[in-house]
Amino acid sequence: xxxxxxxxxxxxxxxxxxxxxxxxxxxxxxxxxxxxxxxxxxxxxxxxxxxxxxxxxxxxxxxxxxxxxxxxxxxxxxxxxxxxxxxxxxxxxxxxxxxxxxxxxxxxxxxxxxxxxxxxxxxxxxxxxxxxxxxxxxxxxxxxxxxxxxxxxxxxxxxxxxxxxxxxxxxxxxxxxxxxxxxxxxxxxxxxxxxxxxxxxxxxxxxxxxxxxxxxxxxxxxxxxxxxxxxxxxxxxxxxxxxxxxxxxxxxxxxxxxxxxxxxxxxxx
Numbered sequence: 001x002x003x004x005x006x007x008x009x010x011x012x013x014x015x016x017x018x019x020x021x022x023x024x025x026x027x028x029x030x031x032x033x034x035x036x037x038x039x040x041x042x043x044x045x046x047x048x049x050x051x052x053x054x055x056x057x058x059x060x061x062x063x064x065x066x067x068x069x070x071x072x073x074x075x076x077x078x079x080x081x082x083x084x085x086x087x088x089x090x091x092x093x094x095x096x097x098x099x100x101x102x103x104x105x106x107x108x109x110x111x112x113x114x115x116x117x118x119x120x121x122x123x124x125x126x127x128x129x130x131x132x133x134x135x136x137x138x139x140x141x142x143x144x145x146x147x148x149x150x151x152x153x154x155x156x157x158x159x160x161x162x163x164x165x166x167x168x169x170x171x172x173x174x175x176x177x178x179x180x181x182x183x184x185x186x187x188x189x190x191x192x193x194x195x196x197x198x199x200x201x202x203x204x205x206x207x208x209x210x211x212x213x214x215x216x217x218x219x220x221x222x223x224x225x226x227x228x229x230x231x232x233x234x235x236x237x238x239x240x241x242x243x244x245x246x247x248x249x250x251x252x253x254x255x256x257x258x259x260x261x262x263x264x265x266x267x268x269x
């Protein structure tokens with residue numbers, strides 16, 4: 001559920017973040033302001049430099065909420081997934097974010113989700129931040145729409161990667177990504193679906209986890225190519241309703257997840 005660094009750390013961070021502070025964490029001066037939109041509550045560290053003006057944090061707040069509302073509309077339009085309550089988002093002063101979470105990351109993170117979307121603040125919306133917001137919102141929305149359902153990591157991360165791509169106009173794997181997957185398959189290094197079906201990719205080594213993220217994205221893209229976004233919508237709806245991925249795959253695609261995986265592997269040869 002982290003979109004801003006090596007994906008293999010996602011499961012580890014989920015464990016480490018249990019028990020961290022709520023959306024009202026202490027900001028650089030002790031508190032956060034907040035702003036609401038239709039579907040989000042944004043907590044902003046009020047001490048972020050230059051609060052007003054075109055490059056100030058007030059404009060940044062509005063821009064973040066605009067991107068989040070776009071992600072809400074896209075996910076609702078494609079999959080019909082909507083969280084049952086507003087999603088909390090925390091925007092931190094960069095120094096505060098780094099100070100609070102540096103021990104959890106081996107890199108400078110832009111954001112992550114664990115019950116709350118947490119974002120490293122700035123003064124403008126970059127392409128990377130758009131990707132991060134869309135990716136983390138997918139996790140938040142799936143969790144909020146069906147809090148009692150634990151999704152396999154390949155489905156959770158694959159959907160987040162797919163919608164992250166849509167946010168920047170990407171609908172297919174790049175040639176480079178296909179080359180990486182194909183070479184990994186030829187070398188026998190592509191992780192099997194069974195190893196990608198836990199709650200996270202934490203048990204995998206770094207290289208295997210990176211491939212697992214890419215393969216998860218490829219599986220979702222394969223389903224969309226073969227069955228359309230309408231097919232993906234029916235599949236996800238059944239999974240969220242029943243919690244049974246295999247039954248949902250059989251009913252929607254008339255194939256097991258193992259058969260779908262085999263078909264994807266066939267394309268990579």
